[in-house]
Amino acid sequence: MKSVRFEGFHPDIFNFLSELNQNPKPEWFNSNRKRYEELFLLPARVLISELAPFLHSISPDIRTEPKINITIKKQFPDARFNPDAKLRDYFLIHFGRFSGDPEFFIYLNKDEIQIGLDINNKSMRNNFFRKNRNNHPEQLDNLFLSTGINKQYALYKLGDPPVELVNSFDISKHAGFLNNYDRLLFQKVFLKDSPFIFTSALLGVSVEIFTQLTPLYHFSTSQR
Numbered sequence: 680m681k682s683v684r685f686e687g688f689h690p691d692i693f694n695f696l697s698e699l700n701q702n703p704k705p706e707w708f709n710s711n712r713k714r715y716e717e718l719f720l721l722p723a724r725v726l727i728s729e730l731a732p733f734l735h736s737i738s739p740d741i742r743t744e745p746k747i748n749i750t751i752k753k754q755f756p757d758a759r760f761n762p763d764a765k766l767r768d769y770f771l772i773h774f775g776r777f778s779g780d781p782e783f784f785i786y787l788n789k790d791e792i793q794i795g796l797d798i799n800n801k802s803m804r805n806n807f808f809r810k811n812r813n814n815h816p817e818q819l820d821n822l823f824l825s826t827g828i829n830k831q832y833a834l835y836k837l838g839d840p841p842v843e844l845v846n847s848f849d850i851s852k853h854a855g856f857l858n859n860y861d862r863l864l865f866q867k868v869f870l871k872d873s874p875f876i877f878t879s880a881l882l883g884v885s886v887e888i889f890t891q892l893t894p895l896y897h898f899s900t901s902q903r
Contacts, residue, residue, distance in 0.1 A: 685725045687878040688787075692718045693871045696768060696789040703765035708754060715754075719770050719787075723751055726785075726882060727772060733886055734783070737893050738900070740776040741783075750774060769840070773797070779806060781899040783889045784866075788840060792876055794885055795832065795866025796892040798899050800857070808899040812857060815903050823850040826894050828865075837862030865892060 695718050699708065708715065724745035731743035747753050752771035756764040768788065775782035779799050786793040798808050812819050823829040834848040834856055835841040841864055845853050848865065857863065867888055875881055 683725050685722060685729050685879055685882055687881050688722055688876055689718055690877055692770075692787065693789055695719070696770070696787065699766065700768040700789050703768050705755070705766065708766055720747075720751070723770070723772055726885075727751070729882055730774070730885065733889070734774050737889070737896065738776065741774050742776065743774060767839075776900075777805075781806070781808070781896055783892070783896070784864075785885060786841070786866075789871070791868055791870050792873070793835075793841070793864075793866045793868050794888045795864055796889075796896055797837065798863045798865070798895070799861070800863050801861050806899070807902050811898055811903045816854075818903060819898065820850050820854075822894050822898055826891065828891050828895065831867075831891070832865045833868055835864035835866060836860040837864060865895065 691714075695711070695714055698711075702708075727743060727745040727750050734741045734743055742749050744750060750772060752767065752773065754767050756767065770787045772785040773782045774784070779801075781799060782797045784793075784795060784797050799806050800809055802809050829851075830847045830849050832848055833846050834844045834853065836844055837860075844856050844860075848856075869876065875884055
């Protein structure tokens with residue numbers, strides 16, 4: 680049996696997301712479920728499977744099962760907490776060890792794709808970003824300056840949608856932002872017409888970004 684390889688997302692994925700943004704209702708989604716599966720779900724599962732060996736080289740505990748609610752965010756919010764919630768009008772692929780863990784992610788909305796690292800800035804067991812930053816700020820400064828990620832990534836705060844705080848994060852100028860938000864997104868943003876999104880090159884771009892951000896991931900997940 681011939682193995683399936685990731686060949687990029689189809690350009691129509693952004694048309695689908697634009698329509699979903701205008702029709703965030705279960706009835707519309709259910710009538711377009713086949714498009715969802717063909718445009719996003721099936722290629723996303725292949726992409727996740729191809730990223731798995733690389734992610735396990737970072738941490739063998741990172742979850743890489745290509746399943747909804749594990750590495751693929753479901754489109755339907757939990758109605759138990761908000762029965763009137765609209766469907767999510769974005770697609771999210773995310774990789775962490777457990778809920779609340781720092782996660783590598785690939786996020787698509789109707790206008791763009793965002794690729795980066797989501798850092799939980801709360802003080803939690805097995806979550807050390809805030810503690811390490813407070814106790815060893817010089818280590819974080821050196822990490823940004825020595826790994827080449829300084830000024831190369833935008834900083835967003837988690838939201839629906841995510842909100843840009845600074846377009847080019849400079850640890851010497853913008854460290855104060857790290858004190859103010861519970862969820863920090865270091866990411867690169869590419870417009871929807873970027874050609875690599877529609878080819879296998881998306882795999883390589885994701886690996887390159889995740890590799891650059893790996894030292895920051897380890898700073899966030901290991902006690903100093």
